[in-house]
Amino acid sequence: MLESVRVSISEEIHSAEARRQALLLAQHLGFGRTDAYYLATAVTELATNLFRHAGGGEIQLRTLTRQNAVGIEVIAHDTGPGIANVEQALREGFSTSGGLGCGLPGVRRLMDELEICSEMGRGTRIRACKWAAIIQTVERQC
Amino acid sequence: MTEAVDFNVARWLEAQQEAVLDAWMSDIVSRWKKNYLHVVDTEHLHLQSRQLLEEIRKLFVENPNEFWEPTPDSKIVVLIRSLSTQRAKQGFKPADSTFYVLSLKRVLWRRLLQDRIAENKVALATCLAMIENVIDRLTLLIYEVYVETRERLIAQQSLSLLELSTPVVRLWDRVLMVPLIGVMDTQRARQTTERLLEAIAKYEATVAILDVTGVPVLDTSVAGHIMKTIAAAQMLGARVVMTGISPDGAQTLVKLGVDFSVVTTRATLRAGVAESLLLVGKRIVAVKDAP
Structure with missing residues (x-):
């Protein structure tokens, strides 16, 4: 863990700042262009969700190292209403806000790891990782 | 004892005015010359500062005992507002902008401590508290106006960007x-x-x-x-x-x-x-x- 960046999200425009920080970090770690684009898009999705569903929150970006791989961990944290049904939120085409319904399932495909912890009325914490070279795809839920 | 309590900050300031102004200006100019050489007009600064000092003296005359509260349309507030706005636009850092009045406080304190009044602790404390109250409020005001000016600038810029970027x-x-x-x-x-x-x-x-x-x-x-x-x-x-x-x-x-x-x-x-x-x-x- 070399670097850590926090971006607080309270307005729509803040997701652009989160995206910029993610791109900077990815470039710094030598991510490929496509992987960096995937990461940036996923971060934008998560940040937009924070703003849209939880009224704001925080995006935290951290550098990960594992044996010969480097990666970036994204944590989207909020104290909003929580996700009623995580299964459902991860399903294609499901949306409570009139969106396209492919945000979270999209993030799952763009990133290598995705973990969602949500408690009704307490908030949600989503942790997603992207490795510079994809080793294996791990999916967990708690 | 009685002569010390009678000590009048306003009268003291009137007598000291030129010396205070000189010390204050040399302090300010030496700090600002480094970063804002091209925007600082020393003559104009002198004029402005003399005016401000005069207003502060009047404050002490009008409020000899009680603590002063700024009213939005008083002359001193208008003066501070205009110079803080001007400095924010000229690109002054907030610390350098507030330094302006903080420097005056330092000068006044130093001169007070060297004065005969310093022997009377009660009178000295009263004077220092009066000066501190006024300068602190002016400092807050400068900061507030500074942020206001910058925020207005940012709002204007984002509006211009919005107009710029959606042509059909x-x-x-x-x-x-x-x-x-x-x-x-x-x-x-x-x-x-x-x-x-x-x-x-x-x-x-x-x-x-x-x-x-x-x-x-x-x-x-x-x-x-x-x-x-x-x-x-x-x-x-x-x-x-x-x-x-x-x-x-x-x-x-x-x-x-x-x-x-x-x-x-x-x-x-x-x-x-x-x-x-x-x-x-x-x-x-x-x-x-x-x-």
Whole structure:
């Protein structure tokens, strides 16, 4: 863990700042262009969700190292209403806000790891990782 | 004892005015000359500061005992407001801007401590408290005005950006082009849709090219906005040709599961222009006897 960046999200425009920080970090770690684009898009999705569903929150970006791989961990944290049904939120085409319904399932495909912890009325914490070279795809839920 | 309690800050300041002003100005100028040499007009600064010092003295006359509260239209507040606004616009750092009055406090304190009054602790404390109260309130005011000025500047800039970045261009008869540049948030998307629909109606356009080369990231929110724009345009009888999706953007959209299959897309603006002209029965051909 070399670097850590926090971006607080309270307005729509803040997701652009989160995206910029993610791109900077990815470039710094030598991510490929496509992987960096995937990461940036996923971060934008998560940040937009924070703003849209939880009224704001925080995006935290951290550098990960594992044996010969480097990666970036994204944590989207909020104290909003929580996700009623995580299964459902991860399903294609499901949306409570009139969106396209492919945000979270999209993030799952763009990133290598995705973990969602949500408690009704307490908030949600989503942790997603992207490795510079994809080793294996791990999916967990708690 | 009685003569010390009678000590009058206002009268003391009047007698000290020139010396205070000199010490204050040399302190300020030495600090500001380093960073703001080109914007600091020493003569004007002297004039302004003398005025301010005079106002502070009047404050002490009017409020000899009680603590002063600034009222929004008092002369000193207006004075501080104008000079803080001016400095914020000139690009002063907030610390350097507040340093202006803090330096005056330092000068006044130093001179007070050297004065005969310093022997009487009660009178000295009263004087220091009076000076501190006024300077602290002025400091807060300077800071407040500084932030206000900068915030107004930022608000103006983002408004100008919004105006700059959503042009709808008439490319040919019945063909429009909308180059999307920068972050597409809800406000921008709404404005773009409005302008495009207006232009479609005005020019009776049947084709609109939506170029996304300048959009940094195509996520589901941007995609959703674009879909809505396209649906609205189609309702007015215009077809939308989308251009400028980068290879990375295309892969990401597929991963996200965004379905753009109902939209005509072309990789480059060039291909998009050709396609659009074709849709209105036009074609670009080489001029035979061109030089």
